[in-house]
Amino acid sequence: MPPVRGKLTPDAPLAPLVWFKSGGKAQWLFEPKDVADLQDFLAGLAPDVPVMALGLGSNLIVRDGGVPGVVVRLGKNFSKVTRIDDQTLDCGGGASGILVSSTARDSGIAGLEFLRSIPGTVGGFVRMNGGAYGREVKDILIDCDVVIRSGELVTMPLSELGYTYRHSELTDGAIVVAARFRGEAGEPSAIQAEMDRISAAREASQPLRSKTGGSTFKNPDGAKAWELVDKAGCRGLTLGGAQVSEKHTNFLINTGAATSAEIEALGEEVRRRVKEQSGVELQWEIQRVGKQ
Structure with missing residues (x-):
C-alpha cells in the first residue's frame, strides 16, 4: 500500500459501518486526511487493485466474503457544508443529507428539503442520483468534484454525469469528494415545516428503527x-x-x-x-x- 497521512486499516470489519449490520471485512479500509491524501494514495496504488467508496452504508449489502481491494470512507474533513451565495451550497462528499438540508434551511435556501429523507452522504447520493418525495439530485446539482481511479481531481458538471433513475455514469473507483447544490430563496420556517412533514411521513411509513x-x-x-x-x-x-x-x-x-x-x-x-x-x-x- 502507498504511504498515507490518514488512516489505513487492514482486514477492517464493515458490518458495524453499514445499516444492515451484516457482511464481511474490507481487505483495506482507507480514511483519507484530505483530498490530496486521497489523490496521492490512488495515484500510487496498483491499477489492478479495486477501489470502492463507502458512505453511511444505508443502501448497501456487503457480502459475507468481504470486499477485496480498498474501501474508502470519507470522514469529518469531508463533511463541511458552506454557503456560497443566496441559493448555493458547497458540500463535502462525506456530509449527510440531514446536514445539507439543515444548512440550507439556516441559509434560507429552499428546494433541498428532500435530502433530509435520504440516509446517506453527498458522495453516495450524487453517484446514485438519490431522490425522494418527488425530487432527485439532478434537480439541484450544479457540479461535483471527483477523484478518479488514477488520482486525478476533476470537476464534472451535471450534464456529464449521465443521470437516469438512481444511476449515474460515474466510473468504478471514482469518488465524489464535493458537490455544489442550488436551490431557491425561501423562509427558514417554511423550509423547516416541509422538513418536518417529510420526517413524519418517513417515520409513519418506513421501518427506520430496524x-x-x-x-x-x-x-x-x-x-x-x-x-x-x-x-x-x-x-x-x-x-x-x-x-x-x-x-x-x-x-x-x-x-x-x-x-x-x-x-x-x-x-x-x-x-x-x-x-x-x-x-x-x-x-x-x-x-x-x-x-x-
Whole structure:
C-alpha cells in the first residue's frame, strides 16, 4: 500500500459501518486526511487493485466474503457544508443529507428539503442520483468534484454525469469528494415545516428503527415496487434472520443475526415471486458488493 497521512486499516470489519449490520471485512479500509491524501494514495496504488467508496452504508449489502481491494470512507474533513451565495451550497462528499438540508434551511435556501429523507452522504447520493418525495439530485446539482481511479481531481458538471433513475455514469473507483447544490430563496420556517412533514411521513411509513437497507428495489415504469411485492404475497416473508418488512414491503430487515447471504437470497426470492405473479422483473436499488 502507498504511504498515507490518514488512516489505513487492514482486514477492517464493515458490518458495524453499514445499516444492515451484516457482511464481511474490507481487505483495506482507507480514511483519507484530505483530498490530496486521497489523490496521492490512488495515484500510487496498483491499477489492478479495486477501489470502492463507502458512505453511511444505508443502501448497501456487503457480502459475507468481504470486499477485496480498498474501501474508502470519507470522514469529518469531508463533511463541511458552506454557503456560497443566496441559493448555493458547497458540500463535502462525506456530509449527510440531514446536514445539507439543515444548512440550507439556516441559509434560507429552499428546494433541498428532500435530502433530509435520504440516509446517506453527498458522495453516495450524487453517484446514485438519490431522490425522494418527488425530487432527485439532478434537480439541484450544479457540479461535483471527483477523484478518479488514477488520482486525478476533476470537476464534472451535471450534464456529464449521465443521470437516469438512481444511476449515474460515474466510473468504478471514482469518488465524489464535493458537490455544489442550488436551490431557491425561501423562509427558514417554511423550509423547516416541509422538513418536518417529510420526517413524519418517513417515520409513519418506513421501518427506520430496524436494521435495514432502505428501498430495496427500483420502482418500475408506471408501478410501485412495494405494491408489486405486496401483491406477490411477500409482506413479512422470512428467510433465516432476514425479513420483508411488515411496515413497508420494499424494505428488507435484519431481524437479529441475519447473514448478508440470507438478506440477498430473500431479495432474490421476492424478485422471483413478483416475476411469477405480475410478470415484472424488479431491479435491485440496493448495491451488493464483495464476495459471496
